[in-house]
Amino acid sequence: MVIVNNLFNPNSFTQQVPFQSSEDAQNKLERFFRENVSGPILLVLDDVWSESLIKNFEFDIQSYRVVVTSRMLIKRYSIFKFDPLSDEDAETLFRRSAKPSPTINKNLVNQMVTCCKKHPLTLSVVGGSLEGEEEPVWRHMIRKLSKGHSVLDLNEEVLKRLETSFTALEENLKECYLDFGLFLEDQRIPASALLNMWVHLYDHDDEGIDTLAKICQLSYRNLVSITTTEFKKDLPPIVDYCEQQFVTQHDLLRQLAINLNSKLPIAQRPRLLISAQEDLLTTNVPGKDLPVSLESVKEPMQARILSISTGESFSSRWCDMKVPEVEVLVLNLMSETYTLPDFLKEMQKMTVLNVTNYGIYPTSFENLNVLGCLSNLTRIRLERVTVSSLIRSTLALQNIKKVSFIMCKVGNAFQELCSDSVNVWPKLAEIEMDYCHDLVDFPSILLIYVASVTYNFKPQLKQLKATLDRINPIIEEIHNLNLQLDRSRSQCEMFADETEEAKKLVYKCLKIKWNLFKRFTHSLKLKEVDATLLRFFNIDVQADQSRDIKRTLVTVNKFGEQIGEQIGQVHDSLRSLTIDMKNFEQTFSSGSMSFSARRGDAGFERERFGWSVPRLPRGIVAFKEPLEKLKAKVVVVSAAGGCGKTTLVKMLCHDSGIQGLHLTRFDTNFSYSRTEKFGTNVFFVTVSETPNFMVIVNNLFNPNSFTQQVPFQSSEDAQNKLERFFRENVSGPILLVLDDVWSESLIKNFEFDIQSYRVVVTSRMLIKRYSIFKFDPLSDEDAETLFRRSAKPSPTISKNLVNQMVTCCKKHPLTLSVVGGSLEGEEEPVWRHMIRKLSKGHSVLDLNEEVLKRLETSFTALEENLKECYLDFGLFLEDQRIPASALLNMWVHLYDHDDEGIDTLAKICQLSYRNLVSITTTEFKKDLPPIVDYCEQQFVTQHDLLRQLAINLNSKLPIAQRPRLLISAQEDLLTTNVPGKDLPVSLESVKEPMQARILSISTGESFSSRWCDMKVPEVEVLVLNLMSETYTLPDFLKEMQKMTVLNVTNYGIYPTSFENLNVLGCLSNLTRIRLERVTVSSLIRSTLALQNIKKVSFIMCKVGNAFQELCSDSVNVWPKLAEIEMDYCHDLVDFPSILCSSVYLKKVSITNCNEMSEISEEFGKLTSLEVLSLRSCTKLEKLPESITNIQKLSILDISDCLSLSELPEEFGNLVGLRTIYMKGCSGIHELPYSVESLSNIQVTCNEEISYHWKDFSNVKINVVEEDRLETLMRII
Secondary structure (H helix, E strand, O other): OHHHHHHHOOOOOOOOOOOOOHHHHHHHHHHHHHHHOOOOEEEEEEEEOOHHHHHOOOOOOOOEEEEEEEOOOOOOOOOOOOOOOOHHHHHHHHHHHHOOOOOOOHHHHHHHHHHOOOOHHHHHHHHHHOOOOOHHHHHHHHHHHHOOOOHHHHOHHHHHHHHHHHHOOOHHHHHHHHHHHHOOOOOOEEHHHHHHHHHHHOOOOOOOHHHHHHHHHHHHOOOOEEEEOHHHHHOOOOOOOOOOEEEEOOHHHHHHHHHHHOOOOHHHOOEEEEEEEOOEEEEOOOOOOOOEEHHHOOOOOOOOEEEEEOOOOOOOOOOOOOOOOOOEEEEEEOOOEEOOOHHHHHOOOOOEEEEEEOOOOOEEEOOHHHHHHOOOOOEEEEEOEEOOOOOHHHHOOOOOOEEEEEOOEOOOOOOOOOOOOOOOOOOOOEEEEEOOOOOOOOOHHHHHHHHHHHHOHHHHHHHHHHHHHHHHHHHHHHHHHHHHOOOOHHHHHHHHHHHHHHHHHHHHHHHOOOOHHHHHHHHHHHHHHHHHHHHHHHHHHHHHHHHHHHHHHHHHHHHHHHHHHHHHHHHHHHHHOOOOHHHHHHOOOOOOOOOOOOOOOOOOOHHHOOOOOOOOOOOOOOOHHHHHHHHOOOOEEEOOOOOOHHHHHHHHHHOOOHHHOEEEEEOOEEEEEOOOOOOOOEEEEEOOOOOOHHHHHHHHHOOOOOOOOOOOOOHHHHHHHHHHHHHHHOOOOEEEEEEEEOOHHHHHOOOOOOOOEEEEEEEOOOOOOOOEEEOOOOOHHHHHHHHHHHHOOOOOOOHHHHHHHHHHOOOOHHHHHHHHHHOOOOOHHHHHHHHHHHHOOOOHHHHOHHHHHHHHHHHHOOOHHHHHHHHHHHHOOOOOOEEHHHHHHHHHHHOOOOOOOHHHHHHHHHHHHOOOOEEEEOHHHHHOOOOOOOOOOEEEEOOHHHHHHHHHHHOOOOHHHOOEEEEEEEOOEEEEOOOOOOOOEEHHHOOOOOOOOEEEEEOOOOOOOOOOOOOOOOOOEEEEEEOOOEEOOOHHHHHOOOOOEEEEEEOOOOOEEEOOHHHHHHOOOOOEEEEEOEEOOOOOHHHHOOOOOOEEEEEOOEOOOOOOOOOOOOOOOOOOOOEEEEEOOOOOOEOOHHHHHOOOOOEEEEEOOOOOOEOOHHHHHOOOOOEEEOOOOOOOOOOOHHHHHOOOOOEEEOOOOOOOOOOOOOHHHOOOOOEEEOOOOOOOOOOOHHHHHOOOEEEEEOHHHHHHHOOOOOEEEEEOOOOHHHHHHHHO
16 A cells, blocks of 8 residues: 555655555556556556566556566566676776786786675675776785685675575574575585485475475575486486485675584584584674684584585594484585594484485595494485495384485495394485496395285285275265266266276286395385275265265255245245345345435536546455356355455446346336446445545545545534435446445444435445345356466376365355456476375465465454353364364353353354354254343354464464363374474473463374373363373373363264263363263262262263272262253263252253163252253153152253153142143143142143143143155154
8 A cells, every 4th residue: 555655646745644544556557547647557566576566566557567577486477587698898898997907917807706606786885996906905815715714704895695595484494594604615406415315304205395385485486497408308206206306506695605504603503514624613693703613612502403515635534523412414525535423422312313425436434333323314416436345233223214325335344244143224215326327236135125015915915805896886885876976077087086096906916926126116016005995985085975874864964954945035036036125125124225315417427527437356256146146146255364255245246237227116026127327327336444434435536536635514414415416417227346344333324215225335244234245156167267367287297186175165256356466377296285184284474474464454443251152162173063062161150151151152153153153953943932042052163264363373383382272182192283383383382381261172083092291270172172982181180280171072973981081070160061071970979979069961981880899888979960951962871860869950851861771769859950852852751750749940941742641640840840842742642630730830742742732721831844855864
């Protein structure tokens, strides 16, 4: 907005801008170019750092050109790259700056040009610094540069200009860039050498996808260059993405990396770069004329990465250095013989060794046996080295996984060893030998490993082929059934995609006969494919089956209601097509947006006024059907940020059909007429989050005014003038679009009683007093189309990669566009790198700031108490329904909500109105009495990106200071997200106590309950999301003495069994426990004796004999228990008699427990009971007679207790009873006479039962229709 303001107000020196939003500024700039500039336009954007900024200046205007200068390669546009200066041009540029005197000879000039690396800025700046200087000054500078100094050391201006490119990098790219200072000047750096380091340092993948992606990203920023050998083009990338790839770098950019690495004191540097100056080991220190000797450093150095560069004359005289923390060692050599330093023996953390000889002849090591001391070495890369000195201790390293010999002289290094006396590199997974010209045959000593792998080839192949033969017919049948069910393409092809590669591999392997090498390599592939298939069927397929079962149930349950809803929708659509705008108030009961009045016929010049309709974006996807719906009625278009609301209403404004739309009403019959058109009477207003109504109206009357001054006395004055303008100046129907409205009150300012005046609003909120149009999610096909139009994938990008990215974008329109645009022009490694990051736990929000900011505005607009509630949705698992009752348990304690769920459901509804969550209700809820529990059978769902937004917002503070701590188990490692980190951070690294008040722990099926020693003493609410069959609670729970709420949900297929549920007995302040899909047979006395428990919920739990095995007279079970809930506990046979002593128990809910057949007579001891729900206990045959002793019982729900044949004889003694729900009690054929004693009672039942109650005058009967199909489903 400031940039555009500088065009209109070039002499203004304030930051105030006259625009409502960036989009408003963009629209006004486009209008300025169209209406005020004649002829071709050339716009130059200088020093651009962000591709997204350029998009704001893209207009579809004839002869409009944009030229951009940038330090980055922005691949979606045409690129012009500079060639390096020629020697002649470099000398000319230098001479113009230096203006050398006649005493400065040509040789001195050429030496200085060489020192400046022919870099234009350096030539100009350094040349300028030498202007007017005499020959001694020139020679002094040349001498300093020859002594190891860089131009950057001598000229701060050049350093600062180059350093800005570094500071603009993301943190992970900064680390990669700094590593380029480890290698020698003017040398190609093999990408495979970087891969070896970065696999360990930054957790890159072994295939080189991440490594090549990082190199590409640095290349796009012109900080490195990638070169590929001619042999690479025919190589399959799956072999190694880094193979035959090399990186080069301008000397000044390499020197910048060295300077940045040298800023800290020597002992504190994470990278220590050492060079040998005439047998003296030195390193750079800023501000020093000469490098500093390492002999002067006595304390241990903390470097994690060590680089040592030595020349041809180095005699291997090492000083006594202490570098115990080194994990990566890079040796750059040039001599024929070399002695490794003894201090290597102390570097026990070293995992990666990279040795490169840049000399003419291979280097021979005199003491390669030193490597045998480095037990943690995993990767060794030797280039131009004689390895004949390899000895037994070196080959026996236990953790070596990869060894590379590049242009090495191998000789008889392996053959001289006896294969039966040493186990060569037992964990070796990869060996590479390239250009080893004296290698005659494969080293036999390595055949032990190869033979064991090769031996398994045939049985592995046989096993995999048999598996595929068995499952292939099943998969084909599933595929056909999915097609018949009209499932998405991804669902139909998921089985075929997983098995296709396995089939191809088996087909290849069947052709292999006696080729041992192929047997070896393909045996490894067979093992990998087998593991992949096993994981696919264990996790993906079971999850798919579980979803199909639940979908079937939901479809059957909703069948009846859907028919009714569809009839209602047809009726509403017919009415909405024929609404007369003159009598619009009759459509909306609130009376808002209702208009009827005469209007003058005076015309006006539309182009003179503002609020013009923006141009349509190109490549619109999936809006044809929503557009037709939108044209049929006046609506508020409501959806979350980034869903395409603005694009849809722009289409409405430009649509030829809407321009002819006119609504007329004849009596009570509605019809469609096209006698009048909107024509140019379409007004488009971008409102934004903090609108000024007077400024908005001023933009209509003064569209070319770019000041904040407005000609109105007040908002009411602006409203009156706006209405008068519409009445007196605009003839014909009017369409007004209010885009991006955040407040209902603003819309009222635009409500006028004018004939054929229509208003369409876009908002992130549900504004319920108006008609609402809500978006349906994009289909798979539309999502892919939108993504492809943004990404423009090259032919090398497979359909599978595209589909994976679409899935990662959650089919969210803005995300598809932005992420797709960021991948435009990128090569396959960059795509795979992004997919790998997302599969490692990252979210699209971590990778794209634009999407994050757009979504975050919805959060910042919330009230403070709603913000807290919204953040709690990050505590639960992705793609899972969240029971409102689980939120109720938490919020009663955290935010003082009421126990009935009124406050909780209200907060959920408020978030739903803002499109931040969605509420779903089970079919069984519609007849439930709200007084039982407003949250019962209510569930909340949330778009994955909105859930991820909550997680991101919860992760902003340092781990130890977060009020909510969200932990997930990554392969038995407990981790949490940290902004700016490539990977989640292990909790083992956090030593201090954490202050979290709410703790969420999510673990997968393979989690082995290996807990680290966490300190979370302040936790009050614990949410456990599980998937495993067995589970061990962590010991640190015992220290969480403030904990009051425990919510355990198992999302796996089988109930979870806890091995140490007794840990809960230590939590004396626990008040609420909710367990879902858990085996509770392990409940023991210490758990049941918790003194402060007020509510316990068992949902779909396996109860077994957990209560019966306890002796009721020896333990006081939950003495303060006020509420117990048991839902879908199918092995519950009777109500636990041990709970009948809970004198404070006010509410008992035992629902959908189909095996419960009786309730003991001890139930009558619950004299404080007020609410009893036994709904859908289909085998319950009778109520205990003792229930009549419970005088406080006011609500009884026995709906759908199909086997219940009678009520207790003294039922009339329940003098406090006010409400009975007994729909579906088809077994009760008569009522006891004592019911006549009941007074002021309301009975809800079906028509059949109602006949029994009509004989009693003291009863108010509410008859509900029984759905037989629904009843059947409940029985099932």
